[in-house]
Amino acid sequence: MLHRMPVARVRRPSQPPARIVVAGAWKRRLMLVLAVLAAIGTGMIVGAGLTRLSTRTEAIGSVGQGPWRLLVDAGTPAINPYLRAYFARTGQVPLAAAQGLTAVARRDSAGRLLKRNCAYRVTGPVPPALFWTLEAADTHGVPFETPARRQSFTSEDILRDSTGKFAIQIAPRVQSGNWSPIAGSGPFLLVLRLYETPMSGAGLPISHDMAFPTVEPLSCP
Amino acid sequence: MPVTPALSPAILVQLVLLTAAVTGISHVVTLLELPSHSRDNAFARIQATVPLDKQVALSNSGSGPASLPFGDPAMATAVCRFDLRQSPFQVAISPFDTGFVTIGFHSRNGLAFYGLTVHAADATRLDLVVSDKSEARGDPSDSATATANHAVAVVSPDPEGFVLMSTPLGDGIGRAEADERLAHIGCGAGSTATP
Numbered sequence: 154m155l156h157r158m159p160v161a162r163v164r165r166p167s168q169p170p171a172r173i174v175v176a177g178a179w180k181r182r183l184m185l186v187l188a189v190l191a192a193i194g195t196g197m198i199v200g201a202g203l204t205r206l207s208t209r210t211e212a213i214g215s216v217g218q219g220p221w222r223l224l225v226d227a228g229t230p231a232i233n234p235y236l237r238a239y240f241a242r243t244g245q246v247p248l249a250a251a252q253g254l255t256a257v258a259r260r261d262s263a264g265r266l267l268k269r270n271c272a273y274r275v276t277g278p279v280p281p282a283l284f285w286t287l288e289a290a291d292t293h294g295v296p297f298e299t300p301a302r303r304q305s306f307t308s309e310d311i312l313r314d315s316t317g318k319f320a321i322q323i324a325p326r327v328q329s330g331n332w333s334p335i336a337g338s339g340p341f342l343l344v345l346r347l348y349e350t351p352m353s354g355a356g357l358p359i360s361h362d363m364a365f366p367t368v369e370p371l372s373c374p
Numbered sequence: 375m376p377v378t379p380a381l382s383p384a385i386l387v388q389l390v391l392l393t394a395a396v397t398g399i400s401h402v403v404t405l406l407e408l409p410s411h412s413r414d415n416a417f418a419r420i421q422a423t424v425p426l427d428k429q430v431a432l433s434n435s436g437s438g439p440a441s442l443p444f445g446d447p448a449m450a451t452a453v454c455r456f457d458l459r460q461s462p463f464q465v466a467i468s469p470f471d472t473g474f475v476t477i478g479f480h481s482r483n484g485l486a487f488y489g490l491t492v493h494a495a496d497a498t499r500l501d502l503v504v505s506d507k508s509e510a511r512g513d514p515s516d517s518a519t520a521t522a523n524h525a526v527a528v529v530s531p532d533p534e535g536f537v538l539m540s541t542p543l544g545d546g547i548g549r550a551e552a553d554e555r556l557a558h559i560g561c562g563a564g565s566t567a568t569p
Binding site: 198203204229 | 414415416434445
């Protein structure tokens with residue numbers, strides 16, 4: 154008599170069912186696709202963030218000279234792309250190379266941020282130019298509206314000493330001599346514009362021994 | 375039983391490289407496209423308030439309908455906007471008595487493509503004819519070339535743009551006198567540019 158032996162249905166652990174293999178592969182592919190999309194999304198956001206961060210000021214694309222950043226190529230078709238984007242974000246219009254050169258100071262000569270509650274002294278010399286102006290403005294480029302009604306000094310209306318040198322006091326309170334009032338709180342900047350200067354465009358090369366005004370802190374409560 | 379990671383180390387490295395590459399591409403593209411697409415750039419601000427081919431005085435305070443940030447408060451400034459697809463554009467400078475006027479030509483995408491400073495001593499009329507690249511004649515390496523009638527041809531990289539003109543205030547020169555000096559500069563479509 155033949156006895157039918159019971160067949161044990163033993164599943165081999167090394168060979169999972171086909172349905173589970175397919176599900177695992179599908180899951181891995183989905184994860185890979187999601188990871189690639191996340192990488193692309195992250196890259197786009199970080200790249201755009203880097204652009205925003207790098208065009209907040211004129212720091213990239215300008216030339217440092219003491220406390221000043223010189224916007225050397227701003228008025229030429231060869232303008233640095235960071236500087237061009239910075240101008241586009243802020244609505245600024247650079248001086249064309251044949252018009253002159255702009256220099257911006259956000260820090261004093263010691264490297265500290267310019268603050269509106271502090272007093273500073275700006276002393277010459279100024280590079281050669283037909284005409285120059287020096288303005289204190291807020292970080293959006295808006296000059297200070299104060300009762301003193303003085304928003305800038307120029308090479309023609311500044312008081313000089315007997316040797317031809319000058320000093321401008323940038324301060325919230327009244328100062329003797331050339332006083333440029335500032336108001337409010339927070340940082341501010343100085344803008345020096347040199348009209349018809351041989352330094353702009355393809356003129357004189359900028360060298361570190363070129364004379365620009367110093368910005369000394371006088372007092373800071 | 376060991377758990378197999380969903381993404382192998384090799385794939386993770388490739389994902390990091392992909393992120394870095396996309397970051398770089400995104401940074402370069404946004405940086406280069408920002409001047410053309412910014413709603414805050416100077417041309418967009420001027421376009422909103424300044425009609426074509428007409429000189430408009432800008433406010434020095436940085437606020438108000440016709441103003442630009444980072445303007446020089448020591449200068450009186452006026453602007454003319456042009457669109458070469460609609461009409462030719464010309465700047466005509468007639469002699470004035472004192473001081474100087476500095477003039478900058480700018481494309482809508484933020485390029486300063488020409489500039490000059492005119493002094494009172496330059497006692498001759500000067501005409502500047504703006505044309506775009508398709509109309510330009512002469513030496514392509516020079517953005518401004520003398521034409522037969524002694525006008526200066528200025529080649530704009532863009533059909534749209536604007537011209538900013540400034541003259542010093544102070545030292546006895548008030549806003550009215552400065553505006554009068556700026557009125558010696560006419561701008562507009564061809565022969566209408568006469569100041």
